[in-house]
Amino acid sequence: MAYTQILIAGFGGQGVLFAGKVLAYKGLTENKQISWLPSYGPEMRGGTANCSVIVSDTPVGSPIVSEPDILIVMNLPSLDKYENAVVKGGYVFADSTLIERKVERKDVKAFYIPATKMARELGVPTLANMILLGKVIKETGAVSIDGLKDALVKTVSAKHQDLVEANLKAIEAGYRYEE
Amino acid sequence: MAVVFSKPKALTDAPLHYCPGCTHGIIHRLVAEAIDDLGIIGKTVGIAPVGCAVMAYDYFACDMVEAAHGRAPAVATGLKRAMPDRIIFTYQGDGDLASIGMAETVHAATRNENITVIFVNNAIYGMTGGQMAPTSLPGQVTQTSPYGRDVKTVGYPIKVCELLSALDAPEYIERVAVNNVKNVMNAKKAIKKAFQNQIDGKGFSLIEVVSSCPTNWGMTPQKALDWVESDMIPYYPLGVYRDKSAKEAK
Amino acid sequence: MAKVLMKGNEAVAEAAIRSGCRHYFGYPITPQTEIAAYMAKRMPKIGGTFLQAESEISAINMVYGVSSAGRRVMTSSSSPGVSLKQEGISYLAGSDLPALVVNVQRGGPGLGGIQPSQSDYFQATKGGGHGDYHLIVLAPASVQEMADLTAKAFDLSDKYRMPAMLLADGTIGQMMEPVELPPETDGNAVEKPWAVTGTENKREHNIINSLYLVPEQLEVKNLERYERYKTVEQNEVMFxxxxxxxxxxxxxxxxxxxxxxxxxxxxxxxxxxxxxxxxxxxxxxxxxxxxxxxxxxxxxxxxxxxxxxxxxxxxxxxxxxxxxxxxxxxxxxxxxxxxxxxxxxxxxxxxxx
Missing domain, CATH: 3.40.50.920 (Rossmann fold)
Structure with a gap:
């Protein structure tokens, strides 16, 4: 039975919480048990943000992810902070445009995606988070790539529905990316 | 025998507990007469304060709520929002309205809550035995200003009508007194208008009634009424401070 | 009904609306702000009241007003704000008025922090304000329970004429989980002949009050209330x-x-x-x-x-x-x-x- 604990971390404004929501909604459409827990603080932009997502076949216990199976980091401080928390044999996904160093641990699977650069080139500069997510889905199978659009339609607020396609495009680019 | 004078229907038969010479009785009667005249007793809910008028809930025959000290305008807000077709009034003293409840007063006024506020200003805390009120006059001797209110250390009295008139929202603000027949007649008119405004959906109406407290002022009732004329009214000038509808009609 | 993904705070707000609550008063404070935001959006569309009060003290007294009128009503806050509400909560208890108070707890004492805590347990369960009284205190452990226990809190509060508190924390308030929302009710299942809705010249006047200057009378009031509390203890324990x-x-x-x-x-x-x-x-x-x-x-x-x-x-x-x-x-x-x-x-x- 799968019980996947995911931690996504970066600067506020990078879409860390949103990426977690997409995972959560996708899990919901797959009839999984899920929880989504954001960090919250006084700042809206620029500070650190992280979110815990659990996608599981069994009921979710604590919603706090302290030992992630999958770590997604979008800045260096987040990699420094959480690298050692990842379980043995777990996954680390790093935005290599913003994080120059490599993952030091040898007992985890590390993936480097120049997500911020790719997003700029794709003409969707704010969607590096979705590019990373595409790669996560490809490598871990935490959720399925099929039917992602339904989850996106639910995650994206009503007034921004025109952005669903751009998000989908970014996820697909990440999904196809090979180092 | 023909009845030439009777108690308003909006008052119960409960004997009032107020001190001899206190003007709360007159003001209760004026409020009750306004309710009777407008025929609204069955749809009126009154709110009693904490202070001398705390037991007003026993005296008014309409539905009544007893509020925490100073919170009557917030309670009135809740009642009015829940029942927009009901007539809601508060009856508050100076400590209740202008000290501990100042925030509730100002904000209810600035929301132009469609309620009627009867504000009794006798420049002293009566129920607790004569302490300094936010409206006690400069130099006034009270239990907690035994050497007279020293404006250098405790500040000046708050002129509620003037203060609330600085707000854009309120519909009607008037200061009246009940120290002589002419003023009582005028007070009755003002109080009735404050209720009529609510019936017409016009918004926040506050009537400040300059009143007396012979017991805690240490005066005979007549002397207290004289002091209202000689000392209170000069500091708290009577008159209409805000009448939005009348202004707009011009 | 299909499950939807919601934050705990939003689930409270939606469940309250579905329970027939049409009046909400509050003052901004983290980490419960989503409740107020949700109410601000929804209440005007369904003929309800959302009012951002000038203070927590005013908010709880507006609650007191609506409850006096016999309507379902709630406020929400987080620890420092709930301390401010204690005066009003004591008056609600002393006047035997139902109401829902939500506390999405954060660390204390004083201004404390904004991260989750359970350190208002004493305040919630032992009184909080002055005088002898209890609140019904419900502690949700999931977003589903944020919804279910909100509905339950309104029912119990009406049934026993006592204020109820939903004692959550920052985590449960902020997290999202799938939730099945409770069914819609008008919230009028319990008759409230004591409410001050105007006499319509058909009955004696009702009085909502907690003042009893005769100690014998006040003692009787307290004893009666504790008889009611005993019934609650016998019938309503949940674990x-x-x-x-x-x-x-x-x-x-x-x-x-x-x-x-x-x-x-x-x-x-x-x-x-x-x-x-x-x-x-x-x-x-x-x-x-x-x-x-x-x-x-x-x-x-x-x-x-x-x-x-x-x-x-x-x-x-x-x-x-x-x-x-x-x-x-x-x-x-x-x-x-x-x-x-x-x-x-x-x-x-x-x-x-």
Missing amino acids: EEYMTEDCDVCVVAFGIAARVSKNAITAARAKGIKAGLIRPITLWPFPKDIIAKTAERVKGFVSVELSMGQMIDDIRLAESCKKPVALCSRVGGMIPSPDEVLKAVEDMEGGKF
């Missing part, structure tokens, strides 16, 4: 038992602490330690009987709390100090990890406490 049938060590925890404890219990069981959990859902009335019964056969209890140890007193009272009770806690916005709880369970199992 969840998790793997307690054969447990040697019984963890007691509510809210987010119970979620963490479940992970620890799974880990303990994997190591061959028979651990179980009693999760109080009503904190008042506290599930005393099940704790007393469990005390007969376990080695000891572990109280897991996000406080310096508040519920632990109630556990000890419930089991009359028959068995040891250890405290496993983090405070100030910190949450115990499953490992920390596991360690406490292992220590209790090994007789180290």
Whole structure:
């Protein structure tokens, strides 16, 4: 039975919480048990943000992810902070445009995606988070790539529905990316 | 025998507990007469304060709520929002309205809550035995200003009508007194208008009634009424401070 | 109905609306702001009231006004704001008025922090304001329970004419989980002949009041109220038992602490330690009987709390100090990890406490 604990971390404004929501909604459409827990603080932009997502076949216990199976980091401080928390044999996904160093641990699977650069080139500069997510889905199978659009339609607020396609495009680019 | 004078229907038969010479009785009667005249007793809910008028809930025959000290305008807000077709009034003293409840007063006024506020200003805390009120006059001797209110250390009295008139929202603000027949007649008119405004959906109406407290002022009732004329009214000038509808009609 | 994904705070707001609550008063404070934001959006569209009050004190007194009129009403805040509301809560209790107060707790005392906490347990369960009184206190441990217990709180509050408190924390308020929302009701199931809706010249005037200057009368009022409280204690206790049938060590925890404890219990069981959990859902009335019964056969209890140890007193009272009770806690916005709880369970199992 799968019980996947995911931690996504970066600067506020990078879409860390949103990426977690997409995972959560996708899990919901797959009839999984899920929880989504954001960090919250006084700042809206620029500070650190992280979110815990659990996608599981069994009921979710604590919603706090302290030992992630999958770590997604979008800045260096987040990699420094959480690298050692990842379980043995777990996954680390790093935005290599913003994080120059490599993952030091040898007992985890590390993936480097120049997500911020790719997003700029794709003409969707704010969607590096979705590019990373595409790669996560490809490598871990935490959720399925099929039917992602339904989850996106639910995650994206009503007034921004025109952005669903751009998000989908970014996820697909990440999904196809090979180092 | 023909009845030439009777108690308003909006008052119960409960004997009032107020001190001899206190003007709360007159003001209760004026409020009750306004309710009777407008025929609204069955749809009126009154709110009693904490202070001398705390037991007003026993005296008014309409539905009544007893509020925490100073919170009557917030309670009135809740009642009015829940029942927009009901007539809601508060009856508050100076400590209740202008000290501990100042925030509730100002904000209810600035929301132009469609309620009627009867504000009794006798420049002293009566129920607790004569302490300094936010409206006690400069130099006034009270239990907690035994050497007279020293404006250098405790500040000046708050002129509620003037203060609330600085707000854009309120519909009607008037200061009246009940120290002589002419003023009582005028007070009755003002109080009735404050209720009529609510019936017409016009918004926040506050009537400040300059009143007396012979017991805690240490005066005979007549002397207290004289002091209202000689000392209170000069500091708290009577008159209409805000009448939005009348202004707009011009 | 299909499940939807919602934040705990939003689930409270939607469940309240579905329970017939059409009046909300509040003042902004983290981490409960989503409740106010949700109400601000929805209430105007359904003919309800959302009003951002000038203070917590005003908000609770607006609640007092609406409740006096016999309508369902709520306010929400977080710890420092709930302290400000205590005056009004005491008046609600003293006037036998129903209402819902939601506390999405954060660390304290003072301004404290904004991260989750359970350190308002004493305030919620032992009174909080002045005078002898109780609130019905419900402690949700999931987004689903944020919705379900909101509906339940309104029902119990109306039924027993006493204010109810939903005692959540920052985690449960902020997290999203799938939730099935409660059915729509008009909230008028309980008759309220005491309400001040205007006499319509058809009855004596109603008075909503907590002042009784004659001590004999005030004593009678208190005694009557405590008779009612006794009925609540007999009929309304709610708790969840998790793997307690054969447990040697019984963890007691509510809210987010119970979620963490479940992970620890799974880990303990994997190591061959028979651990179980009693999760109080009503904190008042506290599930005393099940704790007393469990005390007969376990080695000891572990109280897991996000406080310096508040519920632990109630556990000890419930089991009359028959068995040891250890405290496993983090405070100030910190949450115990499953490992920390596991360690406490292992220590209790090994007789180290």
